[in-house]
Amino acid sequence: MKNTVTIPEENPTSQIKVSNITISPMTQEDLLYFEQNLITEFDDFWNYSTLKQEFLGENTTYIVAKQGNNIIGFAGILTIIDEANIMNIVTKKDKRNLKVGSLLLENLIKISKQKNLKSITLEVNEHNIPAIKLYEKFNFNKIGIRKKYYNNTDSAIIMTLYI
Numbered sequence: 002m003k004n005t006v007t008i009p010e011e012n013p014t015s016q017i018k019v020s021n022i023t024i025s026p027m028t029q030e031d032l033l034y035f036e037q038n039l040i041t042e043f044d045d046f047w048n049y050s051t052l053k054q055e056f057l058g059e060n061t062t063y064i065v066a067k068q069g070n071n072i073i074g075f076a077g078i079l080t081i082i083d084e085a086n087i088m089n090i091v092t093k094k095d096k097r098n099l100k101v102g103s104l105l106l107e108n109l110i111k112i113s114k115q116k117n118l119k120s121i122t123l124e125v126n127e128h129n130i131p132a133i134k135l136y137e138k139f140n141f142n143k144i145g146i147r148k149k150y151y152n153n154t155d156s157a158i159i160m161t162l163y164i
Contacts, residue, residue, distance in 0.1 A: 024108045027063035032056050034072055043091050064108055066101050076105040085113040087123035114164055124157040136160050
């Protein structure tokens with residue numbers, strides 16, 4: 002059975018101010034939305050089948066960002082013993098640069114703390130400067146590089162946050 006997670010209550014001291022956006026656990030209904038919209042409205046980094054397989058994984062936790070009833074972002078972690086690995090943080094193409102990614106990352110960190118995990122690790126394309134800056138803002142440190150990780154061309158920077 003899939004792990005359940007409580008989304009932390011909104012923190013009044015949070016530095017992230019995004020209006021009308023709620024974060025909640027991803028549901029089966031949310032997942033079905035991506036079947037028709039993942040590639041067109043978000044990105045082609047994964048196909049629907051891969052996202053579904055990840056979502057249904059026993060040790061994964063996925064959350065969605067919604068503005069009203071509209072999904073505008075999602076993120077997920079894979080828990081391995083006492084560590085979280087961020088599988089993805091994705092914002093709808095027309096909602097980028099509105100701090101949705103920051104809100105999702107903040108919630109993944111809170112969820113990881115709730116699970117008493119010791120660290121959060123991720124891989125990011127060396128050319129994805131906005132994402133690298135986001136992770137640095139949350140105190141992730143660069144700990145390594147995976148050469149030619151993306152399509153056998155771009156390298157991945159490995160970043161970790163100890164919590």
